[in-house]
Amino acid sequence: MNNRKYYLYLFLLLIFNWSTSQKNNSCVKTINPSKVVVAGGSITEILYFLNLEEKIVGIDVTSNFPEETKEIQSIGYVRNLSSEGILSLEPTLVLGEDDMGPPTTINQINESGIDLRIISESQNIDGIIYKIMCIGSIMGKEYETENIINNQILNQANELKNIQKKNNLKDLNIMLVLSMQPSSIIVAGNNTSGNSFIKMLGAKNIFDSFEGWKSVSKESIIKKNPDYILIPEKNLHKNSEVEKLSEDLMFKNTNAGKKGNFIFEDGMAMLGFGPRTILSALKIAKIINE
């Protein structure tokens, strides 16, 4: 089954390459992948995942995993890149995500003749697999990438599906918190990476009625009554203990607060939609399963 799925992806990849007229979106092998500048955390993660980190000469500030990325030259924030800065690293290939910008900088890099690829993202398991395949193919490592996907990613994805089948996660109400200040709690609404992550878990986002990351009132949290609350680990410094959170009046009156169902996870692992995201979803599904 795994193999069949792989061929399906390969087929889709080929179709995609034929159908697309913009060279920026293609996954065709690049001529010289020796010096790569990356604008997008998940791409850096994938290059490390595929053991291609030696080729990286520059990364943006969202590329902060793994730890070793700190040693690499930073090209700044992914939406505010400098064309001369990128060219000064003399890359042979520039890999970016959809949000790479500003557009004028992208035009200038294109004009300079350097191979620039923008890897489109769809925030689900298939999207992650596609992204890994595409990068592997651009870098000329289709075979190795295929092995890694078969041996690791597809296994994790299947395991996640099995848990979802066994337990009915569909009825679980989940809330994903981005930041928690006393005055405002910002949560994932519709069309956010947080919403996509909850979907990947197979559960229901209680705040999918509005778009984007927005702050919500304490009353509405009590009213929506989440069963589980996901919190990026970065916010741990203030509300570190689960007990403390459960005692908070706001959470006390929710299912999550009553049972102490607070799950802490690395924010970039959950929301980056690189190889770690599936693993992260699997981990959380297992916690819920217990």
Next chain:
Amino acid sequence: MNKSYFFNLKSKQKIIILVLIFTFLFSLITGFWNGSYDLEIIKFFKNELDNIQQFVLKKIRFPRVILAAFVGSSLALSGACLQGLFRNPLADPGLIGVSSGAALGAAFSIVLGSEIIVGGYLKTFLLPLSAILGSVVVIVLLSIITNGFKNSNITYIILAGIAINSLAGVGIGFLTYISDDAELRGLSFWSMGSFEGISWNLIIPSIIMILITTLWTLTFARKLDIIQLGENDAHRLGVNIRKLKINIIISSSIIVGVSTSLVGMIGFVGLVVPHLVRLLGGSNHNYLLIASILFGSSLMIIADLISRTIIQPAQLPVGLITSAIGAPFFLWLIYNMKRK
């Protein structure tokens, strides 16, 4: 503008202007010379650069530095004119609402632009055009409120400007609220200013507009001197105050609107440069305007140079640099002034 423009200056002012011309040329060359990409500019004249080096120099660095010069001069010149017209040292393009009008226009295009489907070429110009439209709307509004600037009271215009500013603030605030993550970042970077991604086809129309308007503005110098005596006296001396007001507000709006539309909000230059120049050499406008232009463009070129090299290959927003250089220097000047 005639020949006597320069020769009427005091000798101290002549020296200051000459020094500023050299400063300007120096910063221009320094701006061309340096950047994150390593290349020797001398080789450009010997035609020894390879393709990519030529590309960096001609298509990225040259337009960027030249636009920085024009934007710096625009902001400083309009600051000098508005301070003169309002006889108020706090006047700057932000005061009458032009900048916030442009900001509102830009915010519209950043947040809602993707929903209005426009193809290819127009897309590059969508942000600048809507920013200019924003500042034009402000001018029209200002003109309606002041009854075609007939209402000659300066305080009235400034109050109207403040009201327009907060109105634009509401619009920007609302757009910020409905924006998604990417648009929000776009807005916040725009409000700190940047010369990144500037190309020739984007700047040539703007440069021509700024150049023509600047030359036109320089002809107001004498009238601005007279208006310092007070509006009544100036009127008796034959200055058409209403016309002068309309002319200066319109010319400032053009140069500030065009500059802001391309590079975003860059603070402090419009306010501080005219002051510095005045402290250095005096306040007659035939000196003040020229010196502000030269000083403003030199400052902006250097600020942009710092912005693109200090954390290379990344870059800092240039608005941060101008304020970081300008504010302490200004404080030091004020401190010295008081001690004297």
